[in-house]
């Protein structure tokens with residue numbers, strides 16, 4: 380049975396916000412939406428392998444750095460795209476229009492960026508275990524209320 384299960388790669392499981400341990404269970408309770416509060420609600424445990432999603436209190440504070448790096452990378456990409464497609468000049472307002480367009484783009488992508496940051500962050504601390512079914516983890520039975 381399990382041999383037929385297709386295992387996701389690191390990249391696709393991280394982009395899809397899946398548990399980094401089994402690469403199958405969803406990290407977030409709800410599908411992505413603009414409701415920010417609901418959007419960031421995470422499953423306490425992975426529904427597939429039982430991995431805790433908040434390993435310790437304040438575990439996700441570090442996601443600010445990931446989010447910042449993603450934002451900078453996106454801004455650089457949009458600047459390059461704007462420079463190539465539309466162009467930049469000091470004589471008109473094209474630079475400032477880019478700044479506005481980039482701000483709107485980042486705002487629209489914010490729900491996705493926040494989730495992706497958490498997914499990337501947890502993937503640096505929880506590693507993929509192909510035979511997770513055989514390995515019992517100590518923190519599996521821990522319940523945080």
Ligand SMILES: [Zn+2]
Pocket residue numbers: 398399400401402403404425426427428429430
């Ligand atoms: Zn899992």
